[in-house]
Amino acid sequence: MKKGTQMFKSPRGTSDILPKDWQYWNYVISKAENIARFYNYDRIETPVIEDSNLFLKSIGANTDIVEKEMYIFPDHGGDNLSLRAEGTAPVCRAYLQHGLHNSSHPLRLYYISSMFRYDRPQAGRYRQFHQFGIELLGEEDYSADFEIIQIAIKYLETLGLTKLKLLINNIGDLKDRKKYIQDLKKYFENHLDTFNEQDRKRFEKNPLRLLDSKNINFNQFIDIPKSIDYLNAEARLHWENLLEQLDHFEISYTIDHKLVRGLDYYNRTVFEIHPTTDGSQTAIIAGGRYDGLIEQLGGNPTPAIGFATGIERIILNLNENLIHPIKKIQELWMVAYLGINAKTEAIRISDYLRQNKQVAVLGPNRSLKSQMRYASAIKATKVIIIGDKELTDSTIIIKDMETGNQNTMLLSKLTF
Numbered sequence: 001m002k003k004g005t006q007m008f009k010s011p012r013g014t015s016d017i018l019p020k021d022w023q024y025w026n027y028v029i030s031k032a033e034n035i036a037r038f039y040n041y042d043r044i045e046t047p048v049i050e051d052s053n054l055f056l057k058s059i060g061a062n063t064d065i066v067e068k069e070m071y072i073f074p075d076h077g078g079d080n081l082s083l084r085a086e087g088t089a090p091v092c093r094a095y096l097q098h099g100l101h102n103s104s105h106p107l108r109l110y111y112i113s114s115m116f117r118y119d120r121p122q123a124g125r126y127r128q129f130h131q132f133g134i135e136l137l138g139e140e141d142y143s144a145d146f147e148i149i150q151i152a153i154k155y156l157e158t159l160g161l162t163k164l165k166l167l168i169n170n171i172g173d174l175k176d177r178k179k180y181i182q183d184l185k186k187y188f189e190n191h192l193d194t195f196n197e198q199d200r201k202r203f204e205k206n207p208l209r210l211l212d213s214k215n216i217n218f219n220q221f222i223d224i225p226k227s228i229d230y231l232n233a234e235a236r237l238h239w240e241n242l243l244e245q246l247d248h249f250e251i252s253y254t255i256d257h258k259l260v261r262g263l264d265y266y267n268r269t270v271f272e273i274h275p276t277t278d279g280s281q282t283a284i285i286a287g288g289r290y291d292g293l294i295e296q297l298g299g300n301p302t303p304a305i306g307f308a309t310g311i312e313r314i315i316l317n318l319n320e321n322l323i324h325p326i327k328k329i330q331e332l333w334m335v336a337y338l339g340i341n342a343k344t345e346a347i348r349i350s351d352y353l354r355q356n357k358q359v360a361v362l363g364p365n366r367s368l369k370s371q372m373r374y375a376s377a378i379k380a381t382k383v384i385i386i387g388d389k390e391l392t393d394s395t396i397i398i399k400d401m402e403t404g405n406q407n408t409m410l411l412s413k414l415t416f
Contacts, residue, residue: 011127012121012127013118013119013121013126013127013128014126014127014128015126015128015312021315023325023327024315024318024319024325025311025315026325027159027318027325028132028159028311028314028315028318029112029132029311031155031158031159032110032112032132032155033112034158035151035154035155035158036110036134039108039147039151040108041108041109041110041134042108042109042110043109043110043111043112044091044094044109044110044111045111045113046084046087046090046091046093046094046111046113047084047090048083048084048113048114048116049081049082049083049084050081050082050084050089050090050093051079051080051081051082052070052072052080052081052082053080054082054089054090054093054297055070055082055085055086055089057296057297058088058089058092058264058265058293058296058297059085059086059089059264059265065085065086065117068118069085069117069118069119070082070083070085070117070118071083071085071116071117071118083116084113084114084115084116085115085116085117086115086131086308087111087113087115087131087133087135087308088133088135088265088290088293088306088308089265089293089297091109091111091133091135092137092293092294092297092299092304093297095107095109095137095294095299096294096297096298096299101294101299101300101302105137105138105139106136106137106138106139106144107136107137107138108134108135108136108137109134109135109136109137110132110133110134110135111131111132111133111135112130112131112132112133112311113130113131113133114128114129114130114131115128115129115130115131116128116129117129123316124282124310124312124313124316124317125310125312125313126312129310129311129312130310130311130312131308131309131310131311132155132308132309132311133306133307133308133309134148134151134152134287134306134307134308135304135305135306136148136304136305136306137294137302137303137304138302138303138304139303139305140291140303142238142239142241142242142245143245144303144305145238145242145268145269145289145305146242146245146246146249148287148305148306148307149166149168149246149251149271149307150249150251151307152271152273152285152287152307152309153166153251153273155285155309156273156284156285156314159314159318159323160318160321160323161275161284161314161317161318161321161323163275163276163277163321164273164274164275164276165254165273165274165275165276166251166252166253166254166271166272166273167253167254167255167256167259167271167272167273167274167283168246168253168254168255168256168259168269168270168271169227169228169255169256169257169258169259169260169269169270169271170227170228170231170235170238170239170268170269170270171208171227171260171261171266171267171268171270172227172228172230172231172232172235172267172268173231173232173235173267173268173291174267174292175232176227176230176231176232176235177208177227177230177267179230180225180227180229180230181207181208183225183230184207184208184210184211184224184225185203185207187224187225188203188207188210191221194216194220195210195215195216196215198213198215199213199215199216206264208260209260211224211258211259211260212258212260212261218258224257224258226257227257227260228255228257235268238268238269239268239269242269253271256272259271259272261286261288265290265292265293265296266288266289266290267288267289267290267291267292268288268289268291269288269289269305270286270287270288270289271286271287271288271307272285272286273285273286275317275320275321277320277321282313284309284310284313284314284317285307285308285309286307286308286309287305287306287307287308288305288306288307289303289304289305290304290305290306291303291304330359331358331359331381331382332359332360332361332378332379332380332381332382333350333353333358333359333360333361333380333381333382333383333384334360334361334362334363334371334374334375334378334380334382334383334384335347335349335350335353335360335361335362335363335383335384335386336363336368336371336372336375336383336384336385336386337362337363337371337385337386337387338368338385338386338387338388339387339388341388341391342386342387342388342390342391343365345386345391346362346363346384346386347362349384349386349396349411349414350362352414356416357416358416361378361380363375368385368387375401376401380401381400381401381402382398382399382400382401383398383399383401384396384397384398384414385397385398385399385406390408390411394410394411394412395408395409395410395411396408396409396410396411396414
């Protein structure tokens with residue numbers, strides 16, 4: 001940087017993905033795409049901006065995301081837009097807008113997309129972050145819940161993350177929840193003096209969010225009402241069948257009666273997967289059912305369930321567990337040259353190598369000594385050297401950068 005010039009930096013809470021980082025990103029994304037393919041999920045991508053009302057209506061006006069974290073702005077046409085805060089509501093919007101509700105069900109979709117939330121930046125949590133999400137629409141049976149949980153666990157295991165804890169709960173249907181919330185509010189009425197201002201607001205506007213609070217010491221409460229005690233007969237059978245299926249396939253879990261998730265569209269099954277080595281108790285995958293969301297957005301009643309995981313958080317856990325993707329060893333050719341005529345031939349040879357599925361770069365316009373230093377810097381495995389003598393003889397020199405050995409051969413013998 002020139003002295004006195006302004007040095008620009010990425011905005012707080014965002015990060016650049018540098019070339020050295022893509023080894024991890026490609027690893028995590030390729031594993032996501034593989035697991036989605038084997039379960040027959042098709043990729044969908046929605047715009048990075050949406051009508052703000054989509055999130056206000058789906059997530060819930062009294063959630064932390066809407067009240068404090070969304071990026072909301074008017075555009076030049078006067079429309080109220082938001083940067084994409086989460087993936088499920090936009091997928092449901094696209095599902096209705098493009099007639100996907102008329103296709104065969106259940107419909108299996110996945111996305112790998114950037115999200116935006118104004119949050120306090122910390123390790124694995126950014127204001128621009130990326131998620132891999134799975135959505136299964138049109139199946140109300142407990143087998144769909146099991147499939148989603150199974151995919152989540154298998155995905156983490158394929159990455160090498162095996163020290164995991166599955167937390168699960170059932171928050172019931174909307175009708176079940178009314179009585180549950182009434183009793184929950186009644187229970188906490190006598191403890192309001194121990195709550196901070198934010199939790200007192202939650203108590204008034206959305207008591208269920210109290211269970212998601214990080215400020216309340218729940219150890220002082222021994223008999224908080226449990227949502228599973230309020231399930232109707234159908235919801236209870238769904239819950240019991242799911243647990244039986246998890247037991248049958250020896251998927252261990254812990255029922256967490258405080259688990260409610262942070263979005264209002266959830267019902268029945270909700271779950272989180274935590275690394276057992278993470279003292280912060282931060283989930284790396286979370287999801288659940290949202291059977292009423294599509295109807296809420298103007299569609300027909302459509303059962304649905306899904307999960308999302310933050311890619312940055314996954315990569316953080318890979319590093320914490322000393323899991324480093326093995327970089328695929330690939331031949332990297334550099335073509336060095338001496339003279340203008342040799343340069344033209346070097347360009348032709350570089351193209352020939354690429355046409356034969358070899359990774360090749362042309363040496364920089366410098367001395368041969370500088371070109372060889374560059375070859376070492378980019379970790380080239382083989383260097384082809386061509387000058388006036390080689391042009392006259394129709395030969396090339398090939399140097400093996402690992403051994404240092406080099407030999408001369410006819411250019412016509414360079415085949416793959």
